[in-house]
Amino acid sequence: MKHKISALLIILGLLTNALPLYSIDDYYNFPKQSYKGSVTYESSRNLCLFSFVATSPDPTKEYLIKGIPSVLISELRNLEYTYVEHPKPNIVYHSFGDSPQMTLQEKIDAESPNVKRKKKEVTSEKDLEDLRSGKKQLTPEKDPRYVKVTIKQILDRRAPTPDESFGLASKLNCDYIITGSFEVRDNELLTKVFLYDDFEGKIIPFEHKTSVIRAYQEMGPLGESIREKLQGKETTSVAVSSASEEGALVYLDGIYLGKTPMVGKKFPIGKRSLFIFKEGFYPFKQEVQLEKGKSFQLDVNLSLKLSNSFISVNSNVESDVYLGIQYLGKTPLSRIAIPAGMNRLRVSKDGYIDSFRAVDAKDNEEVVVDVEMREGKTEVYYKNKQNVFLDHTYKDFATYSLYGSLLFYASYVYLNYASRQAYSAARSEVTLVNGLAIQTFYQNNPNEFFFWYGVQNSVIDNAESKARSLKSMAGTLPMENRKDRQLVAGPMVILMGLMLVSAATFYFLGLDEETLEFGYLPVNPSAVSYGQSSREGYGYMQFNVRY
Numbered sequence: 001m002k003h004k005i006s007a008l009l010i011i012l013g014l015l016t017n018a019l020p021l022y023s024i025d026d027y028y029n030f031p032k033q034s035y036k037g038s039v040t041y042e043s044s045r046n047l048c049l050f051s052f053v054a055t056s057p058d059p060t061k062e063y064l065i066k067g068i069p070s071v072l073i074s075e076l077r078n079l080e081y082t083y084v085e086h087p088k089p090n091i092v093y094h095s096f097g098d099s100p101q102m103t104l105q106e107k108i109d110a111e112s113p114n115v116k117r118k119k120k121e122v123t124s125e126k127d128l129e130d131l132r133s134g135k136k137q138l139t140p141e142k143d144p145r146y147v148k149v150t151i152k153q154i155l156d157r158r159a160p161t162p163d164e165s166f167g168l169a170s171k172l173n174c175d176y177i178i179t180g181s182f183e184v185r186d187n188e189l190l191t192k193v194f195l196y197d198d199f200e201g202k203i204i205p206f207e208h209k210t211s212v213i214r215a216y217q218e219m220g221p222l223g224e225s226i227r228e229k230l231q232g233k234e235t236t237s238v239a240v241s242s243a244s245e246e247g248a249l250v251y252l253d254g255i256y257l258g259k260t261p262m263v264g265k266k267f268p269i270g271k272r273s274l275f276i277f278k279e280g281f282y283p284f285k286q287e288v289q290l291e292k293g294k295s296f297q298l299d300v301n302l303s304l305k306l307s308n309s310f311i312s313v314n315s316n317v318e319s320d321v322y323l324g325i326q327y328l329g330k331t332p333l334s335r336i337a338i339p340a341g342m343n344r345l346r347v348s349k350d351g352y353i354d355s356f357r358a359v360d361a362k363d364n365e366e367v368v369v370d371v372e373m374r375e376g377k378t379e380v381y382y383k384n385k386q387n388v389f390l391d392h393t394y395k396d397f398a399t400y401s402l403y404g405s406l407l408f409y410a411s412y413v414y415l416n417y418a419s420r421q422a423y424s425a426a427r428s429e430v431t432l433v434n435g436l437a438i439q440t441f442y443q444n445n446p447n448e449f450f451f452w453y454g455v456q457n458s459v460i461d462n463a464e465s466k467a468r469s470l471k472s473m474a475g476t477l478p479m480e481n482r483k484d485r486q487l488v489a490g491p492m493v494i495l496m497g498l499m500l501v502s503a504a505t506f507y508f509l510g511l512d513e514e515t516l517e518f519g520y521l522p523v524n525p526s527a528v529s530y531g532q533s534s535r536e537g538y539g540y541m542q543f544n545v546r547y
Helices: 003-030 063-076 102-113 125-131 164-173 217-231 378-384 394-427 435-444 444-473 491-509 513-518 532-544
Strands: 039-040 044-050 081-083 089-093 146-154 176-185 188-197 203-209 234-239 250-251 255-259 262-268 270-277 284-290 296-299 309-315 319-322 326-330 333-337 341-348 357-362 366-371 387-389
Touching: 039 262, 044 063, 063 146, 063 176, 063 188, 063 217, 081 217, 089 378, 164 176, 164 188, 188 217, 203 217, 217 262, 255 262, 284 296, 309 341, 309 357, 326 333, 357 366, 394 491, 444 491
Parallel strands: 044 146, 044 176, 234 296, 309 366
Antiparallel strands: 039 089, 081 146, 176 188, 188 203, 234 262, 250 255, 250 270, 270 284, 309 333, 319 326, 319 341, 341 357
């Protein structure tokens, strides 16, 4: 009987605790909410290269300990992605509600259509299965099965053995580990490499023989074998030419493969983005499909970029004029033909400070620039141009002021905390707070009551005085003023505001026209297409690409 009563009490207790959950559901309107599940996948993995171990120590061959991994790094640098058929999910959002139609992110996007967000093409296992079956195709930057690879060099640490890699991978945040050993026999170098895959928990061995004299030059096939294994997907041969124009730069998925004519390059199969660029020609961009067992060949006719815009440059002294990295001539320049697009103009002369101008050339229009050259050293002037005091610039003082506002905000928070603690400390010293207890004490001991009342009142007054003093030093921000949401001035609030105003003032003082021109760079277009619409892409490549 006792056990039945105990069980009944436990059940009643559980029901009592569970009942408030219904009110929480009602409060947050959970019964009417309904969202589909979604998932995000891993976006990057780390590849760690360690130094190698000599099987037979030889002081004359110690350079190979770090030399071999350094050569392998040069072979692996163009490894942008590793293909993973089943990528690791980072966060899984489970669906709930009746007949969910949209994910939480889709609902947010639908309620704010004017806000631009990067759309995720794969948000569920079904989307991923469509990619695997071929129903859906995406470029690697949108396909979660292509995981970016970051190469880390750990050459100052002892090379781990295969058994040690299992524990070391997690400790050093290495998804892949490459290390190995080498042995010199007469004039032959035998290199043994192992690739440890932490996700699969397996070790893949490689072996390669080269001559000792040309070890670095003959290490290419070993690096290519490791790269193909890391790519994780079958590759096909890629050959690209650009008609009679040689030397054009070829990129696949943003990875530089070489210059035209290019043959014999292997790349993972799938949907790829091909980009070809050469100085003086329009960039070429095209989506291509690399198929299994079928080599890819393409001959591109690059379109000559006509210089149908013009520029005139005048200066007070004869100076050299550059548009991006292209030399235009000496001033004065009158109506020189230039490609349309955004770029940066530089006017330079020995003994004078370089002058910079932003140029946005329009088709069949002329840009006129007048420059006043000033004597001085360019590297000294632009280094110290914005100096306000000693070596501190406007930007420095803006940053210091911002840090100052954070310091005063911290003081504000502490003073408010100390003010609350003053009341908390006084509560333990105030013994009688119940009205009935006070009345009883007064009736039984009227003489002691007045002494007790004076002591208690003194404790309360001291606590209130200390709390008010601390609060007056801090002030009150509108977000914390629950009465009327008004700002109550105090030293900390005032100093915080002064530091913010000071930061804004120094920031705007540093934004003069010359500083903006000096920091100007042509924009990097999100998409460059074939033809006239690619003029911004041409300016960006012309300014940034150097070979």
